[in-house]
Amino acid sequence: MSEKILIKGNEAIGEAAIRAGCRYYFGYPITPQSELPEYMAKKLPAVGGVFLQAESEVAAINMVYGAAAAGARAMTSSSSPGFSLKQEGISYIAAAELPCLLVNVQRGGPGLGTIQPGQADYFQATKGGGHGDYRLLVLAPNSVQELFDLTVEGFDLADKYRMPVLILADGALGQMMEAVSLNVKTAPPVAKPWAVTGRQGRKETNVVNTLSFDKDASEQTNRDLKQKYDLISRQETRCEEFFTDDADVVLVAYGITARIAKSAMEKARAQGLKVGLLRPVTLWPFPAADLLRVAGTAKAFLVSELSTGQMIEDVELAIRCRKPVYFYGRTGGNIPSTEELYQQIVEIVNKGGN
Amino acid sequence: MQEKLFAITPGLTEASTHYCPGCHHGIIHRLVAEVLDELGVLDKGILVEPVGCSVLAHNYFAMDTIQAAHGRAPAVASAVKRVHPEAVVLTYQGDGDLAAIGCAEIVHAAMRGEKITTIFVNNAIYGMTGGQMAPTTLEGQVTATSPFGRKNAEAGRPIRVAEMLATLDGPKYIARVAVNKPANVNKAKAAIKEAFTRQIRGDGFTLVEVLSTCPTNWGLSPVKANQFVEESMMPYFPLGVYKDEEGKQ
Numbered sequence: 216m217s218e219k220i221l222i223k224g225n226e227a228i229g230e231a232a233i234r235a236g237c238r239y240y241f242g243y244p245i246t247p248q249s250e251l252p253e254y255m256a257k258k259l260p261a262v263g264g265v266f267l268q269a270e271s272e273v274a275a276i277n278m279v280y281g282a283a284a285a286g287a288r289a290m291t292s293s294s295s296p297g298f299s300l301k302q303e304g305i306s307y308i309a310a311a312e313l314p315c316l317l318v319n320v321q322r323g324g325p326g327l328g329t330i331q332p333g334q335a336d337y338f339q340a341t342k343g344g345g346h347g348d349y350r351l352l353v354l355a356p357n358s359v360q361e362l363f364d365l366t367v368e369g370f371d372l373a374d375k376y377r378m379p380v381l382i383l384a385d386g387a388l389g390q391m392m393e394a395v396s397l398n399v400k401t402a403p404p405v406a407k408p409w410a411v412t413g414r415q416g417r418k419e420t421n422v423v424n425t426l427s428f429d430k431d432a433s434e435q436t437n438r439d440l441k442q443k444y445d446l447i448s449r450q451e452t453r454c455e456e457f458f459t460d461d462a463d464v465v466l467v468a469y470g471i472t473a474r475i476a477k478s479a480m481e482k483a484r485a486q487g488l489k490v491g492l493l494r495p496v497t498l499w500p501f502p503a504a505d506l507l508r509v510a511g512t513a514k515a516f517l518v519s520e521l522s523t524g525q526m527i528e529d530v531e532l533a534i535r536c537r538k539p540v541y542f543y544g545r546t547g548g549n550i551p552s553t554e555e556l557y558q559q560i561v562e563i564v565n566k567g568g569n
Numbered sequence: 570m571q572e573k574l575f576a577i578t579p580g581l582t583e584a585s586t587h588y589c590p591g592c593h594h595g596i597i598h599r600l601v602a603e604v605l606d607e608l609g610v611l612d613k614g615i616l617v618e619p620v621g622c623s624v625l626a627h628n629y630f631a632m633d634t635i636q637a638a639h640g641r642a643p644a645v646a647s648a649v650k651r652v653h654p655e656a657v658v659l660t661y662q663g664d665g666d667l668a669a670i671g672c673a674e675i676v677h678a679a680m681r682g683e684k685i686t687t688i689f690v691n692n693a694i695y696g697m698t699g700g701q702m703a704p705t706t707l708e709g710q711v712t713a714t715s716p717f718g719r720k721n722a723e724a725g726r727p728i729r730v731a732e733m734l735a736t737l738d739g740p741k742y743i744a745r746v747a748v749n750k751p752a753n754v755n756k757a758k759a760a761i762k763e764a765f766t767r768q769i770r771g772d773g774f775t776l777v778e779v780l781s782t783c784p785t786n787w788g789l790s791p792v793k794a795n796q797f798v799e800e801s802m803m804p805y806f807p808l809g810v811y812k813d814e815e816g817k818q
Contacts, residue, residue, distance in 0.1 A: 241648065265651045269644065270677035277641035277674075281617070281648030284635045289648070307638050411633040411649070413613040413656045422627045424636040 218397040224359045225389040228318055228382065229254035231366035232290055234399045237316065238264035239289040241278035243271055245297040246330040247386035248320035252292065272297040276304030283313035284423040286410030288370055292318035294386070295336050296327060305379055306345030310425035310436070314373035316366065317351070318382045320389040323521075323548035331548025332386035334470060334521035340383050341499040341529070348437050350444050351381040352451065353498040355469040359393035365496075367399050374405040376447055383498060385521065387471040387550065447500055454502035455494040456509070458484065462491025463568050464560055465513040467506070467530050469495045471550065472519050479556035488564050498526070503533035510534035514568030517541045517559055521550060539568070580606045580614075584628045591784035591791025594622060594690065596748045597757075598629055601659070601688055604762045605632075610657040610769065617646040619671075621663040622696040640671020643678035646685045657768060658685045665695045668704040668728045675734070682739030682773040686764045689730060692781040693802060700786030704728045707805060712786070727805065731778045735811035741773035743812035747780040747803065749795040760810070772814075780806055 222230065229251050232240070240255040256266045269275035275291050282289035293301060298319040308315060319340065323333035340353050352372055354365040362384060369380040411421050427433045455473075457480060459465055464483075468476040473494040483490040493509060495502050510516075515538055518527040527542050534540070543559045545551045577583060580602025588594045605611050614632040618624060620639035627634035637645040642660035650658045667675050667689050678685065694712055695701040701714040705727045709718040719727075731745045742764050746757035757779060764775035780802050782794035789797055 239648065239652065267647070267651065270673050274641070274644040274674055274677065277638060277644040278648035280637070280641075281635060281645035282652050284645070285615075285649045285652035287652045303638060304641070411615055411635050412653060413615050413633055414631075415612055420627070420631060421633045422636070423634070424627060426624060426636060 309349035
C-alpha cells in the first residue's frame with residue numbers, strides 16, 4: 216500500500232525533492248513559498264543535505280549554479296519578484312547546460328504586487344526570461360499530488376537533458392493542503408563526467424564556462440542548444456484533455472485555473488453543452504500540435520489565466536488563427552469562480568461559437 | 570650537469586597568457602599555482618574565476634574551474650565547497666568584481682566563514698572593460714569614467730576591502746600584499762600559502778588582497794606602474810596582516 220499523507224503544496228515540493236535525492240537547497244524567503252525553504256531547513260540535515268539561506272535571490276541562484284556544476288542535485292525556489300532576480304543566473308545555468316530544479320510559486324505582479332496567487336510570469340517562464348536564446352523545461356502542476364510528482368520527475372528531466380527545469384506553480388497551489396501519495400519513481404542516476412570535482416587524477420581539467428570570444432563557436436553553442444530544445448519539444452510535450460473530441464468550445468487553462476475550468480466544463484456538460492478542456496502540463500514545450508488537432512473539430516477556444524493574457528498568444532499561434540479564441544482572465548491576485556467561467560462559456564455557445 | 574633553477578609549475582598550463590605587458594596577473598597566477606602544488610592539493614583544487622581580465626584563467630590554471638557571473642564567485646564557491654568539502658576551493662577576483670557588483674557575495678561568504686580562499690587582485694581600476702573607475706580607484710585618479718579625477722565628495726572614498734572584511738568573525742586570515750618587487754613577491758607567496766593552509770585545516774574564510782598594476786589603463790610603463798603601486802597605492806592600502814585568528818570556528 217502506498218504511503219499517503221495530508222500535506223501543504225509548498226511542503227510537498229520539499230518532500231518530493233528530498234525523496235528524489237536533492238541534497239542542496241539554496242534560497243531566500245519570500246511569500247507565498249516560504250514553507251518550502253522552511254521545510255528544507257528542517258528536513259535536509261537529517262539526510263546529510265545542506266540548506267543554505269542565501270543573502271539574496273541572486274546569491275541563491277549562483278549557489279545552485281555552483282552546486283550543479285559540482286555534480287550535485289540542487290534546487291532553489293522563489294516567488295515572482297524573487298524569481299525575476301534569479302534570471303541572470305538561470306541564463307548562465309542554461310548556457311552552461313547544468314541540471315537543476317527551479318520553483319516559482321507565483322504571486323500577483325508586476326512589481327511587489329500582492330502575495331495572492333497569479334500566473335502572470337508565463338512570458339518570463341516560457342520565453343527565456345533572462346538574456347539570450349534559451350528555454351526552460353516548464354512544468355505546470357495543478358494539484359498538490361502533481362507538485363510532488365512533477366518535482367521528482369523534474370530532477371530526472373534536468374539530468375536527462377542537462378538543463379534547468381522549472382516548476383511553475385502559484386500561491387493557491389503552494390498554500391493548499393491535499394492528500395498526496397508518496398510513491399516515488401525516479402530514473403537511474405545519470406553519470407556526470409563533466410562535473411567540477413577537483414581533477415582527482417584526471418588528466419584533463421573540467422571547465423564550466425559560458426564565455427567564448429569566438430563568434431562561430433558561440434553560434435554553434437546556440438545551435439546545439441536549439442537542437443536540444445527541438446528534441447525536448449518532440450519528446451516531452453504533455454497535456455491533458457477532457458471531452459475535446461466532440462467539444463464545440465474548448466477551454467485552455469493550466470495550473471490552478473485548469474481546476475476551475477474543469478469545474479466550469481463539468482457544469483456546462485451537465486447542462487448539455489458540448490464543452491471540453493485542454494490543460495497544458497508542459498508550458499514549454501507548449502502542446503501546440505495537440506491544440507491544432509483539436510482546432511480541426513472545435514468551433515471556439517476559451518483561454519483562462521490569472522493574467523491579462525499571456526498564454527493566449529501561444530494558443531493563437533498553435534491553432535494558426537483557424538478558430539476564434541476568447542479570453543477570460545482575472546489578475547492582480549484574484550482568481551475566477553466556476554460560475555464566472557461558466558457564464559463565459561454560455562456566452563460563447565450563444566454566439567454559436569463565433 | 571646543470572641544476573634546473575626554473576620550470577613551468579604543474580599548477581599552470583603551458584598556454585601563453587593574454588595579459589598586457591607589465592600586468593601582475595601572471596605573477597599572481599604563478600604564486601597561487603606554486604603554492605597549491607607545494608601543498609600537494611592541485612588534484613583537489615577548484616577555481617572559481619570572475620568576470621574581468623582573469624575571466625580566462627581556466628586556460629592557465631591546470632585545475633577544474635567554474636566561470637562565475639560578474640561578482641558571484643563567492644556564492645558559487647560557497648556551494649562548491651559544501652558539495653566537495655575535501656576540495657580546495659578558491660575564488661580569484663578583481664576589484665570591480667569583488668568590491669562593486671559582488672560586494673554582497675564576498676561579505677556574506679566571509680561572514681558565514683565559508684572555508685574557501687579568495688585571491689583579491691586590486692589594481693584600482695576596471696581592466697577588461699577599458700579602464701573605468703573602480704570602488705578602489707584612488708582619490709584624484711583619472712579613469713575613463715572619472716576623467717577629471719575621482720572626487721570623494723561624489724564617489725566616496727575607496728573601499729579598503731581587507732580592513733572591512735577583517736571586522737567580521739568568519740574570516741580567519743586576511744592579508745594585503747604586493748608583487749611589485751621580489752621581496753614583496755616572496756611575502757605575497759607566504760601569505761597565499763598561509764591562506765590555503767588555513768583552508769585545508771578547515772579554519773574558515775581566508776583572503777589575500779594583492780595590490781596589482783594595470784599599465785595599459787593607467788597609461789604608465791610597467792616600471793612606472795610598479796612605482797605607482799609603491800608610492801600611490803600603498804599609502805592608502807597599507808600592506809600587512811589584518812586578521813590572523815587561530816582555531817576552528
